Amino acid sequence: MTELLDAVTDTALEDVQTILAEALIGAFHSAAGRIERDADKARDRMRVLDRDFDGSEAADVELQEATARARSGDAAMQAVEMIREAASETWTVASGEVWTAWRGSRRGTFLSAAQIEARLAIRAIREERTGSSHPGGPVVAFRGAPTADSPEDAGRIFDALNWALKAWPDMALATTGAKGAEKLAIKWSRQKGVKLVLARADFDTHGKAAPFRANDELLALEPTCCLTLVKSLDATRAGHDRPFGPAMNLGQKAVEAGLRHLPIRARAA
DSSP states (O other): OHHHHHHHTTTEEEEEEEHHOOOOOHHHHHHHHHHHHHHHHHHHHHHHHHHHSSHHHHHHHHHHHHHHHHHHHHHHHHHHHHHHHHHHHHHHHHHHHOOOOSSSSSSSSSSOOOEEHHHHHHHHHHHOOOOOTTTSSEEEEEEOOOOOOOHHHHHHHHHHHHHHHHOOOOOOOEEEOTTTHHHHHHHHHHHHHHEEEEEOHHHHHHHHHHHHHHHHHHHHTTEEEEEEOOOOOOGGGTTTTOOOOHHHHHHHHHTTTOOEEEEEEOOOO
């Protein structure tokens, strides 16, 4: 990652370095997923061989080979995940931006905060299952304006999330991962080791309604509290910064559903 950034700096590619960096990280994420699927196939083969084991030497050898393939796949997957996280961390340090997987979940093996898909978390809650896709504790939902990325916004977002973490130490943070305020919240979750649930807006399926459908996913997680920041708290932006509709929508729906809603505001003078 460092060599990539060094290579494109001060060149025509500098304007697209975000695309290149995220593509590099995404390549390792995709590779980890493929390796994991291969390891899962080996485990499925192990179960079949174990179920049909007849005690013969040939069956024993075949079972041992399948076991070795599964263990080797798991080790390779963890190694690739470690590379992915190192590249992601290097990109964050270099640019201040955070990378989130567009598809799939990221386990917490090498992460300060695990990331899971909202749909999987919703299903786990409804089916009352435990496991890697269950948030594991109370959920705090957050939506914020893309323009709310000033130092004052960051300070107030972190204040609100620190308050929530103190109130619910085993909380999970749920957001859509949109730029601006929500990217700041994701940074906070990584720093604090708080599990992250992402309900991404699916524009391909829902078009302009996607941000509001994402709100429905957030509410389906049955959050203990909903935090919103509808516009930047930076005084220099107050005159031209319009309230962010999806954040307002989440707050309204939370109140209608009888959920606790707390808007983030500027510090009192």
